[in-house]
Amino acid sequence: MTALEDLPTPALVADVDILERNLAEMARALPGPRLRPHVKAHKCTGIARRQAAHGHRHFCGATPRELAGLARAGLGDDLLLANEVVDPTRLEALAQLDARVTVAVDSEATVAAAAAAGLREVLIDVNVGLPRCGCAPDDAGRLADFARSRGLSVRGVMGYEGHAMIVADRLERDAATSKAMALLAAAHAEVGGDVVSAGGTGTFDLNAIATEIQAGSYVFMDTAYEKLELPFAQALFVWATVLSVSPQFAVADCGLKALGMDHGDPAMGAGKVWFCSDEHVTFAPHEPARVGDRVRVYPAHVDPTAAYHERLYLVSGDRVVDTLEIDLRGW
Amino acid sequence: MTALEDLPTPALVADVDILERNLAEMARALPGPRLRPHVKAHKCTGIARRQAAHGHRHFCGATPRELAGLARAGLGDDLLLANEVVDPTRLEALAQLDARVTVAVDSEATVAAAAAAGLREVLIDVNVGLPRCGCAPDDAGRLADFARSRGLSVRGVMGYEGHAMIVADRLERDAATSKAMALLAAAHAEVGGDVVSAGGTGTFDLNAIATEIQAGSYVFMDTAYEKLELPFAQALFVWATVLSVSPQFAVADCGLKALGMDHGDPAMGAGKVWFCSDEHVTFAPHEPARVGDRVRVYPAHVDPTAAYHERLYLVSGDRVVDTLEIDLRGW
Numbered sequence A, B: 001m002t003a004l005e006d007l008p009t010p011a012l013v014a015d016v017d018i019l020e021r022n023l024a025e026m027a028r029a030l031p032g033p034r035l036r037p038h039v040k041a042h043k044c045t046g047i048a049r050r051q052a053a054h055g056h057r058h059f060c061g062a063t064p065r066e067l068a069g070l071a072r073a074g075l076g077d078d079l080l081l082a083n084e085v086v087d088p089t090r091l092e093a094l095a096q097l098d099a100r101v102t103v104a105v106d107s108e109a110t111v112a113a114a115a116a117a118g119l120r121e122v123l124i125d126v127n128v129g130l131p132r133c134g135c136a137p138d139d140a141g142r143l144a145d146f147a148r149s150r151g152l153s154v155r156g157v158m159g160y161e162g163h164a165m166i167v168a169d170r171l172e173r174d175a176a177t178s179k180a181m182a183l184l185a186a187a188h189a190e191v192g193g194d195v196v197s198a199g200g201t202g203t204f205d206l207n208a209i210a211t212e213i214q215a216g217s218y219v220f221m222d223t224a225y226e227k228l229e230l231p232f233a234q235a236l237f238v239w240a241t242v243l244s245v246s247p248q249f250a251v252a253d254c255g256l257k258a259l260g261m262d263h264g265d266p267a268m269g270a271g272k273v274w275f276c277s278d279e280h281v282t283f284a285p286h287e288p289a290r291v292g293d294r295v296r297v298y299p300a301h302v303d304p305t306a307a308y309h310e311r312l313y314l315v316s317g318d319r320v321v322d323t324l325e326i327d328l329r330g331w
Helices: A015-031 A045-053 A064-072 A088-096 A108-116 A137-149 A171-190 A302-306 B015-029 B046-054 B064-072 B086-097 B108-116 B136-149 B170-191 B302-306
Strands: A011-015 A057-063 A076-080 A101-105 A121-125 A153-159 A195-198 A236-245 A250-252 A271-278 A280-285 A294-296 A311-316 A319-325 B011-017 B058-061 B078-081 B103-104 B122-124 B151-157 B195-200 B236-245 B249-250 B271-277 B280-285 B294-298 B311-316 B319-325
Touching: A011 A015, A015 A311, A015 B236, A045 A064, A045 A319, A057 A064, A057 B294, A064 A076, A064 A088, A088 A101, A088 A108, A101 A108, A101 A302, A101 B078, A108 A137, A121 A137, A137 A153, A153 A171, A236 A302, A250 A294, B011 B015, B015 B311, B046 B064, B046 B319, B058 B064, B064 B319, B086 B103, B086 B108, B103 B108, B103 B302, B108 B136, B122 B136, B136 B170, B151 B170, B170 B195, B236 B302
Parallel strands: A011 A311, A057 A076, A076 A101, A101 A121, A121 A153, A153 A195, B011 B311, B058 B078, B078 B103, B103 B122, B122 B151, B151 B195
Antiparallel strands: A011 A236, A236 A250, A236 A294, A250 A280, A271 A280, A311 A319, B011 B236, B236 B249, B236 B294, B249 B280, B271 B280, B311 B319
């Protein structure tokens, strides 16, 4: 049995007890198909299997590789590519998967690409306020008709209220979510279909319109989501070794190539983070540090953190209980 | 022959003509062993081979995997691990490589780890002003004696003036470099040995003390280094496809998992970047964009960008002339 202490560092580690509590809490709030776990947060079929064990059999992903990996893992009951893809080769491969595959479309071009690839089911992706993908809400009905004219089955709508997702104040987050979902509901009335797919970890219990919530980060959590006081706890950290100690600071081997940095510096229990460089985090330790000490580094954003690592170690206390490949990386 | 246009996106691409001009310019300024290319910038033995073809046979890296890969590729004439590592397993593996291996040490603990692993040569890593690894300058002589007492050969000193590296004003950069290198020279006087290893792309022609310069980013360049008006041009970009177009903005498939973000948002020729999310860049295009258009996204920091990608495509004009594995990723 490997001890946490003995892992080669930097190592991506999740506390499996916290992780399982997060999974159970979400499955209680959004049982079965009320949650469509978004695998982009972890890119790991081993974690998707745990989500399935909690009753969620419908998944979504952001890349063709994520969907292909889920299908290969026998998790292909109902897969949603919650993103636009126009590459014919990869769309055709999705159509060939041993899985039910639905793709998001938001333009005539993406509808045409899906139809040409032999895909059969789509969701109309609606822009509900985040300047990213999604058609204008008042164009959704027309686009659904266009998709049907190309032989596609339109299962409903999708709209990501990403601009509401990490609003710190719960009332403001609720208001932003409601405003976004009013747009999605109006679009849904024009589009039809059974599915209204939206949401994420930050709005999982606020979004009253979605028939399914696309949450992913709740599994691991990060310092950005931690501020929202959600009923999920931080399970993920990068395990690092102190390499160098000076009077005012210490340095551990967890840097920019082990951390998603778009939400800023990571946090540490062992001290205050000064800055990160390619392979190092420099921090002011609370207690005197020694070379060889192990420390936990909590990322500010889990998704681009997991995407840097080859594997995820699950630990219970200080024992490594499982090693999972981060097998859905790349595109 | 694959066309750039036909690459699956997002793709890490370097313009080989610009890259070769960067290599030639550096080889002219710092011929042969005057440059010790730092492979952390590209993590690619294919690029290291091109650097060797320009006369540089001594490399450095930041991780054991980088050194092991170089040795396997026959590039092990003189490898420097320009970082502290205390993991016995990986240090012992370095000692077993079919290569000349020198490691940086900055404490009794790192000296002891190197000696115990069977390594034979070290550089004393000196803190020259950047709060990261490196012993205090006035402790370098004592540490060198300690290393010799453990049977290690001390080849000299190393000190990275990272705090001077991207200072925009050349005179200020020069002053910061000189101040840092005065500390390194004093330490070197106490330590002895032939090697004074320091520097990087930003100080390659300012550092008058180093016997060898550890530059890496000059190969690719990025928007941070671009501001320094160095004689190197931006060769690297992420090739992306426009997925969605709205009246005010467009969205392409190059996001946080394809870009190092610690230096901020990337730049684009096709428009002004608004923000990045996991798989997207939202930008205001200068000219009307269409779904399926290809665009170039220039990262703000090359090192953590390359570390996300499996391969690098070399293009000349719009033709793909080579595909290189980013084979030195991980630790």
